[in-house]
Amino acid sequence: MILSFLQHQWKAFWRSKNTGKSVAVRVVMAFLLLYLFLNVVVVAYFLDEILDELFPLERVLDAFNGILLYYFIFDLLMRFQLQELPTLSVRPYLALRVSRDQIVNYLSVSSLWTGFNLAPVMLTLPFLLKQVLPYHGVGIFWGYLLAIIGLTLFNHFFSLWFKRKVNLNSWFLLAFVAVVAGLGLLDFHWHIISISYVSKLLFTHLYQLPVLAFIPLFMAIAIFFINYKFLKNNLYLDELRSDHSGEKTSTDISFFNKFGVAGQLAATELKLVLRNKRPSSSLKICGLMMFYGLLFYPNPAYGVGFGWKIFAGMFMTGIFIINYGQFMFSWQASHFDGIMAHKIKALDFFKSKLILFYSFSSITYILTIPYVYFGWKVLLVQSAMLLWNLGINTLIVLYFATRNYKRIDLSKGASFNWEGVGASQWILSIPLFTLPFVVYAPFSLLGQSMAGVLCIGFVGLAGMMTRNFWLGLLVKEFSEKRYQIAEGFRNE
Amino acid sequence: MIEIKDLKKTYNGITVVDIPSLQINKGESIGLVGNNGAGKTTLFRIILDLIRKDSGVVLSKDSNVSDTDTWKDYTGSYLDEGFLIEYLTPEEYFYYIGSLYQVSRADIDVKLEAFTDFFNGEILGKKKYIRDLSKGNQCKVGVVACLMQNPEIIMLDEPFANIDPSTQFRLKNMLKQVAAEGQITSIVSSHDLNHVTDVCKRILLMEKGLIIKDIQTDGNTLEELESYFSVMK
Structure with missing residues (x-):
């Protein structure tokens, strides 16, 4: 008997979706x-x-x-x-x-x-x-x-x-x-x-x-x-069952109400983050990430230059965009058919993501302001990286989201969970991690690192100002890929 | 109301839906029957533009459902749990649906009152997320959410499958009333021949993607369908 138990578990491991196909x-x-x-x-x-x-x-x-x-x-x-x-x-x-x-x-x-x-x-x-x-x-x-x-x-x-x-x-x-x-x-x-x-x-x-x-x-x-x-x-x-289901209450997150349908969608997605195991652990990672600066800022080994500060600043102000955004729209896989069949404009759908990203990044930005203790340059870099995250990284993440067809089961924990991980996450990390340095490096080589940082902030700001244009392109991309996304999400 | 022309959908070389022409008029109540794999759910999904069709068009009020979103304004649908947001309480879900269709919270509350009998005290104020409800109760939430959108078209895929007998009767009465008023077009699929012949005025029988029978319901319809299904191998 024990033998067949073990056999079943062996099969369960290798055939599980978490193992990664x-x-x-x-x-x-x-x-x-x-x-x-x-x-x-x-x-x-x-x-x-x-x-x-x-x-x-x-x-x-x-x-x-x-x-x-x-x-x-x-x-x-x-x-x-x-x-x-x-x-x-x-x-x-x-x-x-x-x-x-x-x-x-x-x-x-x-x-x-x-x-x-x-x-x-x-x-x-x-x-x-x-x-x-x-x-x-x-x-x-x-x-x-x-x-x-x-x-x-x-x-x-x-x-x-x-x-x-x-x-x-x-x-x-x-x-x-x-x-x-x-x-x-x-x-x-x-x-x-x-x-x-x-x-x-x-x-x-x-x-x-x-x-x-x-x-x-x-x-x-x-x-x-x-x-x-x-x-x-x-x-x-x-x-x-490991989770004891206690009393659940209805809540209304009124902050988002003023953004119309997009706000409603963002509020609903916020509930998704808070009420499900895996996304809420990515939120915990956001909390931990705010201490990332302590690794870099006080340590003289990382030098007086901006390189590591850019890295740290990007992660601290953008970790939610990176960590939660990489699996977008897989989080909503289980009710994606509903999203498609109900009266939701694709533009509102995308805007709701931006609202969520902007909110979380602003919160982490405000909470990491005390790092100014390590010098005003730190705050400058963090501000520039906030703009970069909001203006550029949000768009990159959303673009890759239109190429992600993998379903995620919300109820499973995050640790060692490979469900929903595919090539798109690996490829996504390339532009995410290199692009700010592509902007910064030429200035740095010319000895104008400050200008490089300002340029990152400026590019980010430009991305934010022109976001409606980019959103338009994303919506177009999305409507071409929508059948494929929905099909992928239906495959349990 | 809905017009289908030359519709075809194949999966791996097997035709799952093949409808040369179908016209559904305003106020009609359509019952969709057929064995598993006949293509009922696929047809629903194509009408709702959830899957790509290989060829043909679906017109809703004369506009192509793949090109515009306007049909979403007046089409209420519930196919499966994929339409529900499982981590919301039923109340939150109804308000969410309301907000999409510009129905205020107060109006939603009023509308929900009309469904008190239908809910049978199992849905509202239970302090549970939708994912913790039984399949039957999830179905109730989905059906009511669909009716609350003030739709002109209702599409339900096997709504009778998981709900208890009392709720089946109530749902049947609700659908009959809708059909009698003649304002709302409804398409309902079911494996229960008694229910569909009772509720729907027109029956579409599907087999391997084809609509092989298109009949107006009368006294003999049930018998006709029963004889079809009993000889099927």
């Missing part, structure tokens, strides 16, 4: 995975030297002990955010002649196959082999390994159980991140409290008495059975 997507996916894997291997191999660099005053093993607890707190956080609950896949089996125990066993065991469970072992094993085994002996080596595996499994089943039990919304997660970040600051920066002290305390005991490794293992077994029991008692279709 086209060869190009698969190749890129394989490269990405390989790249991630290599990163992990490299980090793991040099972990002792990295630790030595970070904590020069401490013994390597102490430093290692000090970060372990942090790792597992972060691990838990990432799991809350990214780990998928293996639920709906059991649906066809519930009514067949398969015992509940078998199904629950299968659910528990098959959920183990995830990168989250591989990563801790892969990250620490080389370190343990290099530093612990030769200098501290076999007993301690096994103690560490068992403890790490135990904690990993504990995190695994705990997050599964917790996610099913509690409705985790993003605010909860944000609060969790803030708390962890705060603790980290208090710990490493201000040295007020010390998680690393607790971590050291715990793992030093382990060092002295490797048998203690059985404690995390027992914890893992205990939570496994709690999860097992919970699953078994709740193996009903309506209760297995």
Whole structure:
């Protein structure tokens, strides 16, 4: 039985739309995975030297002990955010002649196959082999390994159980991140409290008495059975769903009302963004992206020139256009027939997209104004890039949207979801990332970088002023492609 | 009202719709019947300009539906859930539809009151998104949204399929009333021969893309259709 479960899951993976049908997507996916894997291997191999660099005053093993607890707190956080609950896949089996125990066993065991469970072992094993085994002996080596595996499994089943039990919304997660970040600051920066002290305390005991490794293992077994029991008692279709549907309210976003039909469409699309899993996670990315400047602005390594500032400014003010816009109109695939058959002019449809883009970009622009702290030039670049995003990038994104025929299921999460990804997204990124530099580079080479930035802003402004002309062309393009788009969206 | 000439649509070499000529007059109530794959939904989609036809024209009030948008002003349609916006509450959806057709919220509220019986307390004020409604209730939302546009043409694809018996009776009565008033042209497809012969005054029978029968409903129509479908292999 388990064998045929596994067989079905194998087929489900390879035949799933998320896996991506086209060869190009698969190749890129394989490269990405390989790249991630290599990163992990490299980090793991040099972990002792990295630790030595970070904590020069401490013994390597102490430093290692000090970060372990942090790792597992972060691990838990990432799991809350990214780990998928293996639920709906059991649906066809519930009514067949398969015992509940078998199904629950299968659910528990098959959920183990995830990168989250591989990563801790892969990250620490080389370190343990290099530093612990030769200098501290076999007993301690096994103690560490068992403890790490135990904690990993504990995190695994705990997050599964917790996610099913509690409705985790993003605010909860944000609060969790803030708390962890705060603790980290208090710990490493201000040295007020010390998680690393607790971590050291715990793992030093382990060092002295490797048998203690059985404690995390027992914890893992205990939570496994709690999860097992919970699953078994709740193996009903309506209760297995990961999202608890609470009361939904009707809202009216009156800000958009003054823009007529286009405004109504924009308001409806805003609800699309807020009420569905995948688009709302792209909104969260917008929030995170606003900290992008911190990577570039304070760092003297990126120089006094404008190059990196242009890059950062484009992302911070335009991330919604880029990240949400790249999948346009796929978001509306499930009701695209309605959009076509109802009384909606194509021009209004396009205008509604612009309204949405303008609103989000303006918000991120206003929120990133405080970066002026790093000099007025930063604000200048951000302003120029805002104009560029509104004037040029919106049009590029919308043009590519008329060539995107892939359906997106709104209810699926965003992480590792390849549904709707096709060649058009890869090609789209080329003009998006290079065009501002095409404008800027000639000025920069002549030593007139300031003029280059102004020119970017000016071109963007020109694009905004002439947008009706471009929209007209887009509408024409759209009406030629409309059958193809609708046809593609109908293919589930 | 609607005129079809030389219409042809093929998928992978198989003809799915082939209608040399069809004339639908104002106020007619058309019932579209045929087995799965006969081309009913494809015909609907072509009339609504949702799929490209290989040849021929569809004229709505003498203008080509592929070239102009004006037919959208007076055509209300509900083919499937693809017409609903699943992440809105039913109320929000009705207001959205209203805003497209310049019907104010207050007017929408008044119109919705007339459908209280039809909704049977399952749609409004339930604090659910459309995606959380059952198929039958989704169908109710779609049909009502279509009627609220003050349409001159109504097009419904298998509206009876998922709704409960009481709602079927109410929907039938609504459609009959529409037909009796003679102002609105309606095209309704169904697999339930009793319903279509009861509601529609003219029946189009499709088989493999062709309209093989075009009959005015009378006492014998039901029998005629039943005998056709019972000998089909």
